[in-house]
Amino acid sequence: MPKTISVQALQRLPTYLNYLKSLPLDKDAKISARALGNALGYGEIQVRKDLSAVSDGGKPKVGYCTAELIRDIEIFLGYDDVNDAVLVGAGKLGKALMSYEGFKTYGLNIVAAFDSDLAKCGTDESGKQVFPIDKMENLCKRLKVRIGIITVPASSAQQVCDILVEGGVEAIWNFAPTHLSVPEEVVLKNENMAASLAILSKHLSEKDWNCP
Amino acid sequence: MPKTISVQALQRLPTYLNYLKSLPLDKDAKISARALGNALGYGEIQVRKDLSAVSDGGKPKVGYCTAELIRDIEIFLGYDDVNDAVLVGAGKLGKALMSYEGFKTYGLNIVAAFDSDLAKCGTDESGKQVFPIDKMENLCKRLKVRIGIITVPASSAQQVCDILVEGGVEAIWNFAPTHLSVPEEVVLKNENMAASLAILSKHLSEKDWNCP
DNA sequence: TAGATTGTTAATCGATTAACAATC
DNA sequence: TAGATTGTTAATCGATTAACAATC
Numbered sequence: 125m126p127k128t129i130s131v132q133a134l135q136r137l138p139t140y141l142n143y144l145k146s147l148p149l150d151k152d153a154k155i156s157a158r159a160l161g162n163a164l165g166y167g168e169i170q171v172r173k174d175l176s177a178v179s180d181g182g183k184p185k186v187g188y189c190t191a192e193l194i195r196d197i198e199i200f201l202g203y204d205d206v207n208d209a210v211l212v213g214a215g216k217l218g219k220a221l222m223s224y225e226g227f228k229t230y231g232l233n234i235v236a237a238f239d240s241d242l243a244k245c246g247t248d249e250s251g252k253q254v255f256p257i258d259k260m261e262n263l264c265k266r267l268k269v270r271i272g273i274i275t276v277p278a279s280s281a282q283q284v285c286d287i288l289v290e291g292g293v294e295a296i297w298n299f300a301p302t303h304l305s306v307p308e309e310v311v312l313k314n315e316n317m318a319a320s321l322a323i324l325s326k327h328l329s330e331k332d333w334n335c336p
Numbered sequence: 337m338p339k340t341i342s343v344q345a346l347q348r349l350p351t352y353l354n355y356l357k358s359l360p361l362d363k364d365a366k367i368s369a370r371a372l373g374n375a376l377g378y379g380e381i382q383v384r385k386d387l388s389a390v391s392d393g394g395k396p397k398v399g400y401c402t403a404e405l406i407r408d409i410e411i412f413l414g415y416d417d418v419n420d421a422v423l424v425g426a427g428k429l430g431k432a433l434m435s436y437e438g439f440k441t442y443g444l445n446i447v448a449a450f451d452s453d454l455a456k457c458g459t460d461e462s463g464k465q466v467f468p469i470d471k472m473e474n475l476c477k478r479l480k481v482r483i484g485i486i487t488v489p490a491s492s493a494q495q496v497c498d499i500l501v502e503g504g505v506e507a508i509w510n511f512a513p514t515h516l517s518v519p520e521e522v523v524l525k526n527e528n529m530a531a532s533l534a535i536l537s538k539h540l541s542e543k544d545w546n547c548p
Numbered sequence: 549t550a551g552a553t554t555g556t557t558a559a560t561c562g563a564t565t566a567a568c569a570a571t572c
Numbered sequence: 573t574a575g576a577t578t579g580t581t582a583a584t585c586g587a588t589t590a591a592c593a594a595t596c
Binding site: 143146205297311313315319 | 347417419428444507527538540
Binding site: 552554561565567568570 | 593594
């Protein structure tokens with residue numbers, strides 16, 4: 125039976141992975157839950173609990189084998205098989221994401237981009253093709269693209285989202301600052317920068333209250 | 337006494353605000369918790385609880401006054417007074433954020449950017465100045481900059497972060513895919529794209545298990 | 549063996565949801 | 573008044589942490 129994992133724990137896994145990969149490569153290196161937690165600002169109990177969901181476990185008095193841990197997390201997250209994605213909206217943010225090499229490590233492969241502005245179509249600096257948006261549904265179906273990344277303005281995001289769903293996309297990563305409706309079989313993840321900013325902004329305004 | 341609000345509720349506030357602002361402007365417009373929730377995919381009880389922390393409240397049988405709600409949320413989040421920010425790392429992502437007009441609505445004002453690459457210094461397309469990074473600490477102090485946005489590679493993020501803290505920055509918004517250590521009086525918010533991707537990737541790989 | 553470390557079960561904490569009273 | 577809607581207290585749910593047993 126597959127162990128259950130909380131959403132939050134799942135989201136911490138890439139952080140562990142990232143840190144483990146940054147360590148000097150040594151086939152037999154071991155790391156304790158405490159050391160791992162200290163490096164990342166997590167408690168050691170939390171680390172053990174998180175890792176228990178993905179790995180066979182460490183050895184008492186020794187710790188976890190870093191190489192195994194890296195492999196286990198990658199397999200658990202599905203980073204071992206590559207997922208093709210399309211990106212919609214070749215503006216500044218879209219281009220930044222298109223040319224970000226780091227996505228490879230997460231098994232994310234942006235195969236093409238789309239934009240409604242024909243002036244933006246053609247080959248991008250990143251070396252990726254930007255197509256007119258009316259080619260999107262068809263291309264998604266033909267290439268069996270599983271992930272759609274939305275970097276268009278809020279006003280056209282829902283429309284773009286609907287086309288992606290129509291094209292058979294199974295997961296949507298939304299950078300537009302707006303709520304999207306998707307059928308329940310499609311997973312939607314909002315990259316909600318406004319939500320992040322809310323935390324910073326509130327914190328600063330509270331400080332002002334305390335020391336005016 | 338100020339009402340308490342959960343972190344999650346705080347992060348939902350910009351979503352409410354954004355939706356309310358998208359509605360046709362009408363000084364006396366009212367909206368019910370149910371209508372608001374339906375539009376955003378939240379339950380109506382949650383909406384009422386969230387709003388109770390920021391607003392004087394609605395009227396039974398009538399709902400909330402949208403104009404008041406907008407004002408209350410903006411004040412609560414501190415969007416009414418502007419916070420100056422600097423951005424470090426004028427790469428593609430950095431430039432995308434520098435030229436994003438939408439931050440104004442959140443009271444965020446990027447006053448300058450910094451980069452260690454002198455070739456990137458000068459005036460950016462966004463119209464903002466990019467300075468060499470050794471000017472950063474001083475300029476932050478001089479202008480009393482409160483927010484630092486980090487868009488450098490992971491390898492230099494901690495170093496950049498330390499300089500920002502040294503420069504008196506009170507809040508850090510980190511886009512580098514790495515863990516940062518900050519003193520406890522400084523608030524740190526990670527824009528953790530890898531965490532978002534983990535959710536999508538796991539979902540897709542689970543689907544593969546079920547229908548191979 | 550003793551001590552360090554893992555792994556799990558139980559307790560706590562925080563957020564969401566349900567039930568219901570209040571009010572226009 | 574009756575019905576719709578708000579607001580709050582209590583119950584549930586989920587995630588984190590504490591306590592402790594297991595093991596190398």
